Amino acid sequence: MTESPAPSSSSRRVALVTGASSGIGERTALRLQEAGFTVYAVARRVERMKGLADAGIHVVAMDVTDDESMTSGVARIIEEQGRIDVLVNNAGYGSYGAVEDVPIDEARRQFEVNVFGLARLTQLVTPHMRALADEPLARRCRIVNISSIGGKFYEPLGAWYHATKFAVEGFSDSLRIELAPFGIDVVIIEPGPIRTEWSAISRESLTETSRGGAYEGQAEKVRKVMERADRPGMSSRPDAVAKKIVSAVLANTPRARYPVGRGAGTVVRARKVLPDAAFDYVVKGTFGMRGRSRRRR
Numbered sequence: 001m002t003e004s005p006a007p008s009s010s011s012r013r014v015a016l017v018t019g020a021s022s023g024i025g026e027r028t029a030l031r032l033q034e035a036g037f038t039v040y041a042v043a044r045r046v047e048r049m050k051g052l053a054d055a056g057i058h059v060v061a062m063d064v065t066d067d068e069s070m071t072s073g074v075a076r077i078i079e080e081q082g083r084i085d086v087l088v089n090n091a092g093y094g095s096y097g098a099v100e101d102v103p104i105d106e107a108r109r110q111f112e113v114n115v116f117g118l119a120r121l122t123q124l125v126t127p128h129m130r131a132l133a134d135e136p137l138a139r140r141c142r143i144v145n146i147s148s149i150g151g152k153f154y155e156p157l158g159a160w161y162h163a164t165k166f167a168v169e170g171f172s173d174s175l176r177i178e179l180a181p182f183g184i185d186v187v188i189i190e191p192g193p194i195r196t197e198w199s200a201i202s203r204e205s206l207t208e209t210s211r212g213g214a215y216e217g218q219a220e221k222v223r224k225v226m227e228r229a230d231r232p233g234m235s236s237r238p239d240a241v242a243k244k245i246v247s248a249v250l251a252n253t254p255r256a257r258y259p260v261g262r263g264a265g266t267v268v269r270a271r272k273v274l275p276d277a278a279f280d281y282v283v284k285g286t287f288g289m290r291g292r293s294r295r296r297r
Contacts, residue, residue, distance in 0.1 A: 013139070014038045014081045015249070016074075018064060018121065019091030021048040023196035024146065027242035028088055029057050035246050037086065040077050064091045064117025065109070074124045083132060085139070086249050087125045089118040090146045094161040094202035096222070097209030107160045114164035118145060119171060126179065133183035141184045142249050145172045146241075149192050149259060149267045153279070156287055157206060157215065157222050169257075176256060187248045188257040192264030193235035199226055221288045236261035 015032045019025040020041035029041040029052055041052045042062035049059040058080075062073040077084055092114040095106055122143060129141040150158070151165030169188060176186035193199070203223050210219035229235055244260040259265045271279060284290045 012036070012038050013085040014040070014077065014083050015086035015088065016040045016042065016077060016084055016121075016125065017088040017090060018042050018062065018117075019146075020052065020059075021045045023198065024191070024194065024238045024241045024245075025088070025090040026052065027238045028090065028245050030055065031239075031242040031246045032086070032088075032249070033057055035250060038081060040073075042073055043091070064121060065112045067120065070117075070121050070124055074121070074128075078128055084125050084128050084141075085132065086142045086144065087121065087129075088144045088146070088245060089121060091117060092146065092164075094150075094158070094198055094205075095209075096157050096161060096202050096206035098157050098213075098215040098218070099159045101209050101213055101215060102160055110160050110164055111167070114161075115167045115171070118168065122175070126184070129184050130182045142187060142254070143175070143179070143184060144187045144189060144245055144248060146189050146191070146245075147172070147257075149190050149264050151188075151190060152268050152271045153283070155222065155283065156218055156289065157210070161202070173256070185254055186256075187254050189241065189245055189248065190257055190259045190264060190268065191236075191241050192259065192261035192267065193229040194238055194241060194261055195230060195232070195235050196238055199230045202226065218287075218289065225287055234262065 013036070015037040017025050017029045017032065017039060020029045021043035025041070025043065029039050033039045033055065038058070040058045040060055041049055042060045043049060044061065044063050046059055046061045053059045060073050060076065061069070063069045074084070093110070095102065095110050132141055145168055147168045148165045150162050151169040154162050172186050172188045179186055203226050206219050206223055210216050241260050244258050248254045248258055259268045270282070274282070281290070
């Protein structure tokens with residue numbers, strides 16, 4: 001294993017934000033820059049980060065399912081800045097459909113993006129963060145993992161997506177304990193409904209996967225709920241999440257997790273206090289599935 005280079009003596013902290021071509025990642029990159037960080041915004045679609053580049057943010061092509069892409073990206077930042085103080089693992093997507101219908105390769109891809117890409121980038125960045133712990137008057141480094149309230153509850157036809165977010169929660173909790181002695185804090189951000197392209201992409205995958213099959217009726221109900229949740233009165237803007245991320249990054253002692261966005265705290269608290277049967281009842285009611293359905297012959 002190669003040793004990490006000596007950290008830069010620069011006092012300007014460096015942040016790496018994934019999934020920065022739109023939505024939460026884009027707003028987070030801008031907010032971190034406003035807070036005084038040198039920011040590297042990475043995504044597959046570099047052409048969509050022109051606005052960030054124009055604002056003075058470093059934009060880098062990176063695919064979190066491509067190891068070489070991640071390795072070279074981190075190496076570039078270390079070569080140019082000598083340090084990485086903050087990692088925001090934001091890249092991710094939602095692919096919906098019944099477990100029976102979603103191809104297993106698509107399920108694997110969702111884990112590759114939402115879990116293994118996050119984990120691999122964490123592996124690549126952590127040695128450089130540990131090196132910063134030896135700096136005089138060093139501030140603690142931060143790894144911020146964007147989970148979801150979907151890592152605390154569940155929906156019909158969302159098993160694969162929720163499985164990835166439950167995995168991010170467990171991964172982050174263990175990581176928080178093992179990295180604490182090295183001056184690295186691990187924070188989980190749990191957004192509720194946020195008005196980004198995420199919802200439209202998820203609805204499209206749900207409709208396409210379920211068309212003409214046994215779950216088409218369920219899919220229509222789930223799609224309508226997702227559409228309602230995307231309305232301004234039911235959801236929050238990406239900047240609300242970006243503000244919370246920056247607050248967690250700058251906090252002297254950050255909390256382990258931050259629900260954020262309209263209704264997020266309510267959902268998380270309800271899941272804590274309600275037994276499974278009661279929460280199932282709530283979920284079924286939300287999606288219009290309380291009635292006993294007839295079996296198809």
